Amino acid sequence: MNPYSEIQKTFEIKNGIKMYNFEKCLRALQTLGNYHFGNRFKIYEEDLPVIRKLVIYAIRDTATMIQLDINPNKALLLSGPVGCGKTSMMFLLNYFCPPQSSYKIKPCREVAFEFAKKGYEALIPYTQKEHKQIKLSTYCFDDLGTEKQIKHFGNECNVMAEIILSRYDSFIHEKSLTHVTTNLSASELEAYYGDRVRSRMRQMFNLIAFDVQSKDKR
Template identity: 45%
Template sequence: MDNPSKITEGGVEYSLGKFDGKSLLYDFPKILIYLDAKGKMLFGQKFRVYDEDREILLKLCYYFIRDKENCASYGIDVDKGILLSGPVGSGKTTLMKLLRHLVPLQRPYEMIPSRNVTFSFNHLGYRTIEDYGNAKFFCFDDLGVEPPGRFYGKDLNVMGEVLLSRYELFLQTNKKLKTHATTNLSADELEERYGHRVRSRMRELFNLIAFDEATGDKRK
């Protein structure tokens, strides 16, 4: 890719800003045009960028393009992952699926429904904790509403264990490992679900970016 300020999708070239040969100066309105077009390709013609989501999108874009100065103004650490929280249907999963396309040169993350991790544990046992507590980049979707794990009669809070494993690896890799998640739960509900120890590790793993609680269901 000779010019990182341009992305071609479906034969159309989109500009994300200006590239002077060394650094890329992003242009947020141009980014929104690209995200709207890419969103329609991924999710169909009904997809659109909602005006009320612009603040959330701005924070996420600053994070993904690693704009440290603007991230700092929002209290966002570019070395941590993203925990995107909000009501059901607010568009969390859609945005996390979409925004990884904004930075094609960065290492991509895989979207995994949290319930699938539990189902895997119920079938395969503790190997699942190793499989997801590894050096891959993941975004765990719908964190906190997955069923409890059970293997040979023993119960386990599977996603809690996965997050603890990924936290240890986060420290070992000098904060280069990325873990993201989406959730419908509040911070208090997450602590109730996973316990204080996991909640405190989550604070170190994630930047919390939250939709307004009054955000409507976009799927209706």
Template identity: 50%
Template sequence: MDNPSKIIEGGIEYTLGKFDGKSVLYDFDKILIYLNAKGKLLFGDHFRIYTEDENIIRKLCHYFIKDKENCQKNDIDPEKGILLTGPVGCGKTSLIKLLKNLVPLQRPYLFAPCRNIVFGFNHLGYKIIEDYGDSSPICFDDLGVEPIGRHYGKDCNVMGEVLLSRYDLFLKTKSKIKTHATTNLNAEELEERYGNRVRSRMRELFNLIAFDENTNDKRK
């Protein structure tokens, strides 16, 4: 791709800003036009960007395009992953799936629902924790509401173990392999679910970006 400020989707070229040959000066209004169009292609014609969500989307955009100045203003560390929290139906999963398309030159992350990882553990055991604990960049969807894993009669807090492994990976690779996650739970609920040790590692793994708890359920 010669010009990273332009993306072609469905035969239409979208301009995200100005490219000076070295870097892109992004235009947020143009980014929103592109995200709206890409969202409809990914999720159907009912998809739209809500005005009330633009502040969250702006922060996510700053993170993904690596806008250091705005990341600093919002206390976002571009070296860490994103933990996107908010009530059921606020659009977390759609946004985290959508935003990676903004930077096609960056290494894409896999997308893994946490309950599927637990089901995999129930069948295959600890190999699943190794697979997800040491792999590509990844986004864990719906963290904290997955069931407890059970393999050969032994219970295991599967995602807690996976997060500890991802933390070790983060230290080893000096943040080159990112971990992202979406969750409906708040910090206290996450600590209750995974314990203090995992929660403290999560603080080092993730930037917390949170929807307002009164955000409407967009699936209704």
């Protein structure tokens, strides 16, 4: 299956503008979810308000974003309980994004392990621009808060706090975006990363949250 052919079914072009149909977007998400994650993947009715916001963000429907109090210039912080589908949804959502808005998904635990092996050199891909790039590559850091304080030859570092602070500077000056998924609440994020990081996150992210009672879909 060509996943992008499924996306082509979700819109019509009128006067040079893509006009998306949300029901067709849901069908595409279901088809792509089954393709990537198997037949157990299912979109639940109680999650539709969250999914609608995510799709509207991905297709860059700026007018509707503003109506829904989503800032088109900020990235996504997708929160919710364990197993509610945050990672799967961010993976599938990438298909809807135009090339300039696509992102790489990186588990936070992997970043921490990379630091343990290589030290601060491991943070370079996430905090410095590649050759001739105008801004940092866009990442979605998955499961923020599951990584631990890591040591490299005695040097302890809260790696994700360092990355967020570095990427905040690029967000301010070059409009670089950084998406995040997390199981943590706002107060838990502040307790884990400190008020300085939490303050930067308020400026960087649109908070979109699954219901805390959302069922475990694994």
